[in-house]
Amino acid sequence: MSASLEKGIQALKEQVDSSVASFFSSCVHCGMCADACVFYTETGEPELTPITKTEPLRRIWFSEYTLIGRLMKTLGLAKRVDEQLLSDWETLVYDSCSMCGRCSMVCPVGNDITEMIRRTREGIAAAGHAPEGLIGATQRSVTIGSPMGVRLPALQAQIKHIEKDTGMSVPLDVEGAEYMLLLSSMEIMNFPEFIEAIAKIFDKAGATWTISSEAFEATNAGIQIGVSDIAATLVQRVVDAAEKLKVKTVISPECGHAYMAIRWEGPNLIGKPYNFKVRHILEVLDDFREQGRLTLTGKESQKLTYHDPCQIARRGGVIDEPRNLINMFAENFVEMPENGKMNWCCGAGGGVASIERAEDLKLLAFKHKKSQLDAIHVEAIVSACSTCRMQFEESLEEYHMDIPIISLTETIAEHIAEDK
Amino acid sequence: MNEIEFLSWVRGPGFQIATVIFVAGIIIRLGETLLLGRKANLAEAKGSEMSSGLRTVAARMLPPDRETFKRSTFTIVAGYIFHIGLFVTIFLYAPHILLIKDVIGFGWPALPSQIVDAFTVVSLIALLAILLHRLTDKVLRHLSGPEDYIVWFVTIAPLLTGYLAFHRLGGSPVMMLAIHILSVELLMVLFPFTKLMHTFTLFLARWYNGAISGYRGVES
Ligand code: SF4
Numbered sequence: 001m002s003a004s005l006e007k008g009i010q011a012l013k014e015q016v017d018s019s020v021a022s023f024f025s026s027c028v029h030c031g032m033c034a035d036a037c038v039f040y041t042e043t044g045e046p047e048l049t050p051i052t053k054t055e056p057l058r059r060i061w062f063s064e065y066t067l068i069g070r071l072m073k074t075l076g077l078a079k080r081v082d083e084q085l086l087s088d089w090e091t092l093v094y095d096s097c098s099m100c101g102r103c104s105m106v107c108p109v110g111n112d113i114t115e116m117i118r119r120t121r122e123g124i125a126a127a128g129h130a131p132e133g134l135i136g137a138t139q140r141s142v143t144i145g146s147p148m149g150v151r152l153p154a155l156q157a158q159i160k161h162i163e164k165d166t167g168m169s170v171p172l173d174v175e176g177a178e179y180m181l182l183l184s185s186m187e188i189m190n191f192p193e194f195i196e197a198i199a200k201i202f203d204k205a206g207a208t209w210t211i212s213s214e215a216f217e218a219t220n221a222g223i224q225i226g227v228s229d230i231a232a233t234l235v236q237r238v239v240d241a242a243e244k245l246k247v248k249t250v251i252s253p254e255c256g257h258a259y260m261a262i263r264w265e266g267p268n269l270i271g272k273p274y275n276f277k278v279r280h281i282l283e284v285l286d287d288f289r290e291q292g293r294l295t296l297t298g299k300e301s302q303k304l305t306y307h308d309p310c311q312i313a314r315r316g317g318v319i320d321e322p323r324n325l326i327n328m329f330a331e332n333f334v335e336m337p338e339n340g341k342m343n344w345c346c347g348a349g350g351g352v353a354s355i356e357r358a359e360d361l362k363l364l365a366f367k368h369k370k371s372q373l374d375a376i377h378v379e380a381i382v383s384a385c386s387t388c389r390m391q392f393e394e395s396l397e398e399y400h401m402d403i404p405i406i407s408l409t410e411t412i413a414e415h416i417a418e419d420k
Numbered sequence: 421m422n423e424i425e426f427l428s429w430v431r432g433p434g435f436q437i438a439t440v441i442f443v444a445g446i447i448i449r450l451g452e453t454l455l456l457g458r459k460a461n462l463a464e465a466k467g468s469e470m471s472s473g474l475r476t477v478a479a480r481m482l483p484p485d486r487e488t489f490k491r492s493t494f495t496i497v498a499g500y501i502f503h504i505g506l507f508v509t510i511f512l513y514a515p516h517i518l519l520i521k522d523v524i525g526f527g528w529p530a531l532p533s534q535i536v537d538a539f540t541v542v543s544l545i546a547l548l549a550i551l552l553h554r555l556t557d558k559v560l561r562h563l564s565g566p567e568d569y570i571v572w573f574v575t576i577a578p579l580l581t582g583y584l585a586f587h588r589l590g591g592s593p594v595m596m597l598a599i600h601i602l603s604v605e606l607l608m609v610l611f612p613f614t615k616l617m618h619t620f621t622l623f624l625a626r627w628y629n630g631a632i633s634g635y636r637g638v639e640s
């Protein structure tokens with residue numbers, strides 16, 4: 001057995017626990033998970049059925065952790081995990097799964113298939129079969145600190161621009177600030193308006209905040225590729241920075257998996273609870289609203305909808321907050337036919353957007369979102385994830401749909417009352 | 421071995437062997453699953469694991485949201501019909517209750533046998549339709565292996581043989597009854613080692629699903 005295969009198998013073994021065993025024991029092969037998955041509904045390819053994506057993990061569970069499976073393995077009858085299988089499954093677990101979590105909501109026996117796929121990625125990555133784009137992003141995250149290779153000077157340059165344009169200050173490394181803001185590289189490079197929005201909102205709300213020069217990156221490529229060690233290293237950087245600056249709350253920005261990584265997986269990856277809180281920016285803004293620290297003026301009369309980023313809503317638990325906030329400025333808000341915890345994925349999450357060869361599939365997967373949009377005829381889409389935003393911008397153009405997609409945080413900032 | 425001897429074997433030693441494998445198998449399967457354990461979640465909770473888990477155990481018993489229902493109508497409707505039919509036939513038929521009372525010491529009221537018979541017929545039809553669906557639907561064909569067809573067979577066999585025995589069809593009544601009991605024993609023996617185990621493990625699976633999701637504040 002090659003060393004890499006051995007590593008892959010070992011990584012899969014480490015993923016089996018009582019929840020995984022219960023899930024595999026319960027699958028009745030009913031096929032309902034297929035109808036919940038954009039990658040199946042838009043391609044019609046049965047191989048993309050969610051539970052199929054977990055086959056390598058299933059084989060390890062069966063042959064190593066069940067009596068009958070071990071017996072069959074001894075007799076040479078159990079299906080094996082080999083190099084070929086792991087390499088064949090690469091495109092299934094990475095290109096064709098955005099970790100959106102929808103399959104886990106419909107399985108009648110209750111399997112959390114998304115979690116099973118997430119764990120299957122650990123084995124495939126350990127065996128060296130992760131997509132190049134993700135490997136690159138992961139390496140850049142470890143060595144440079146950002147999946148897109150964004151370094152501190154680039155952030156400082158953006159901050160300077162913003163400070164010059166707005167006359168507001170963007171605090172860097174301020175010890176004792178209440179909040180520490182994380183940013184995704186995409187926000188720093190493509191959507192710096194987000195930083196500007198935060199400066200404006202927090203100023204009016206009278207909240208102190210800062211960005212750490214040592215850990216400003218919110219995304220976690222280790223989570224996307226499925227390598228827990230690396231994911232833990234990246235989480236630890238944020239933890240160290242937050243402790244150094246003695247902040248009370250770390251804010252995860254408008255990025256889906258960043259929130260999953262730092263809020264839900266983080267403490268489990270580093271093996272201890274945080275001594276600060278982690279909140280999504282929408283949760284913080286909703287707190288401000290409740291405390292009366294968010295005063296908005298002017299209404300949006302255009303017809304708006306909200307796209308729930310999967311990791312923030314279904315997998316993250318931030319569902320009511322964006323709606324409370326939108327209600328503050330929207331006169332004509334409509335929900336998509338399926339929304340909140342049952343929303344459909346845009347098709348780009350879970351690392352899919354970083355995989356070059358998945359371009360076409362990603363565009364095809366968007367068709368489900370397109371059909372949802374076709375049903376409601378809106379003039380603008382509000383959302384809260386940079387990856388969703390890029391996917392919407394690219395796909396809407398491709399499908400000749402002239403609908404802007406706007407950031408919720410930025411929209412709030414635009415409506416901030418000037419005289420508080 | 422003549423008919424009578426065959427019947428007394430399946431009723432006696434045969435049934436005992438099947439029961440031992442059935443019970444021991446289930447205990448082993450549940451044991452090997454639960455003993456794996458699971459790490460405690462260290463993230464700050466947004467909801468309760470226990471109550472969310474229990475909620476999902478119950479919620480997935482009920483039909484799903486309308487859109488999901490529309491997408492998987494056949495699977496859901498046929499699934500309900502044959503599960504309810506199986507339940508009624510197994511647990512509410514007078515002779516079965518007598519047998520259960522013999523083993524565990526107490527029983528419960530039965531439904532009139534004509535009603536149980538109707539449930540049996542409906543379940544048989546549903547199971548046939550389910551097989552047809554499995555053989556023709558592209559996702560199901562892709563997912564299905566020998567185990568799926570074996571499990572289908574050992575599920576429908578007791579229903580069919582029971583139906584025939586009850587209506588005195590298909591040969592001598594003694595023989596039919598013996599075959600019926602044998603088919604149940606086959607089901608019991610395979611039960612712990614096939615997807616039939618979902619009968620028990622789905623409670624665990626749903627609980628974990630609900631707990632994972634509920635911890636983050638989402639009802640699943
Ligand atoms: S929906 Fe659940 S039970 Fe049905 S095939 Fe998918 S994982 Fe298995």
Ligand code: SF4
Nearest residue numbers: 037097098100101103
């Ligand atoms: S998590 Fe989403 S994309 Fe992945 S298999 Fe499930 S439904 Fe499909």
